[in-house]
Amino acid sequence: MSLLKRSLVLAVLMLAPTTLAQPSGELVIYSGRSEPLIVPVIRLFEQQTGIKVTLQSGTATALANLILQEQPNPRADVFIANDAGTLEFLKLKDALQPYLSEQIRKIPEHFRARDGSWLGVSGRSRVIMYNTKLLKPEELPKSVFELTAPTWKDKIAMATTRNESVIAWVTALRLVKGDEFTKDYLLKLKANGVVTLNGHTDVRKAVGRGEFPLGLVNHYYYHLELRDGSPVGVIYPDQGPTDIGVFVNAAGAAIVKNAKHLREAQRFLDFLASPEAQKLFAELNFEYPLLPGVPVAPGVRPLETLKLMPVRLDELGKELEKTLKLLDEVGLG
Template identity: 40%
Template sequence: MSVSLRRSTATLVATGLLGFGLVACGSDEDGGAADPGKPNDKVITVYSGRNEQLVKPLLEKFTQQTGIKVQTRYATTAQLAAQLVEEGDRSPADAFFAQDAGALGTVAKKGMLATLPAETTGKVAETYRARNGAWVGLSARSRVLVYNADQVPAADLPASVFELTDPKWKGKVAVAPTNASFQAFVTAIRVQHGDQKAKDFLAGLKANEPQVRDSNVKIVEDVNGGSVPVGLVNHYYLGEVAKEQGTTPESLKAKLHFFPGGDTGALVNVAGVGVLKGSAEDADAKAFVDFMLGAEAQKYFAEETSEYPVVTGVPGPAFVPPLADLKVPAIDLNDLDTLDATVKMITESGLVP
């Protein structure tokens, strides 16, 4: 059965996602429409806010090893969170594979996610999973400032992300305001400093005429190419761009600046997964989560997508500091669950074209 959005303007306004365009999601991996299927039928439907190019090979590995077919719908994490809320218990999704903890928390607050087994969530440190077991992190990523080393001397790099509203950065900062990682970062400002601080930051950023891009990859490419000096991204996009260009991250002109001293700009978030309540007893869905926390998938995240593994014993990417060495802000990822309010705030700031 195909997924119908059946959305109304009132519902979209209520979820705070109207300005970001909830649209029909990407094609399923088999080219057909998602089908709710039946428990333990060797078929699961995954709503993936992770980029298809990044994660499709991993989903294929899961199918090869387990014989469980994955029907995947790709869209932005915010779009899929809104779609799940709209669909409610009619959703054909078995699992939500999200780019950030905030979106998972948003869906969990609606009572849509099942409690994962303790033996599953226990594989991951408490920092990177839901307190109530509704979701679990699969990989971690740090917010960073990517900069062109030929244009910005290391001595001139800002000590805080809030310095980017200074006039000296006017027209020099690239952002992707519709990206889930940027939305989670703004939510982190709201959590750590309050809504007014977040509004002031967004207003200052807007007044500084940022260069808006539709993706973090584009930001890193443009910084590396010299068309913009700096940009706010997640660390792993440097690895992705290097791979696309057939080189190493160390060889790029683009470099990573990790904001020091627990600055909000150094937020470490997770991509994670939650299982829909209707699939709570589906062994296929559980197998999917367990595979993603297994050594092969964790190694894939480190080596293929340049993210930090969240299960101990798997080394992280070589071009970034170890996860344990990062000076991160004192923010509980469980508190990043007000995606709707953040999206509304970003939209009202005028950053979204």
């Protein structure tokens, strides 16, 4: 059994899938996204099309493994994931149905599979958030690689390395800096006392309360904590001329191979790439809309102003198991 399957089997067993009726005009979606972030989008789709959606939520990695188990007779028509790596992994397992429409082609190629197997629907950058009462502007790090310095010992929080966004970030580091460098970097972070918490919400709240001066998060967690009234700021790291840039990942969606409601699934993916849905993603969670011309939420730094890490998102999936193995060797938590 592969490393990925060993790591996911318990989570899959806890999903307890139910039998889902699939008459004409319905759509079954498996979603790894938090329901408050995706349900408003689904409701708008239902209102506009009259198609009834059945939603099954869970962790993205467990649902991905469930899709593999259910082939060639899947329950799900569409899969929504928190990151491109999970989608690309399913593509490599031949579990997705490519679809490239005129609307989907409007999303920049960097944020979708080249063969149409999956579509990025919203973006998120990996940033460092900080507590403004604990740190002065002149004290702030400018690179994630500065976080191994003695200055930051026991002062950094991050989400568990089981988190999809963390796994994707580590994979991107491997692709840009190599396995040896990345493993050494993570070991130095561990030795410097970085604390891993259950999730990014825990990290942003801990930084907001002043329990840690710094936290590694997706950019929208900073905005959520700022909206809650906490004294926090944000650093977009590695933006210098010789720096690697900030990693920008995408939450995305795909049609499951052998989907029973292919037409409805195609309509849903076209809808996700529409201005209406893209605007909702920006407003609900401060994420980057990926359709050109749709504005970011007020206060969010526009994506086009960032220096991006030179990694194609459709390169992440094939590296997933190697990243999991490296993280297991590091034992960061």
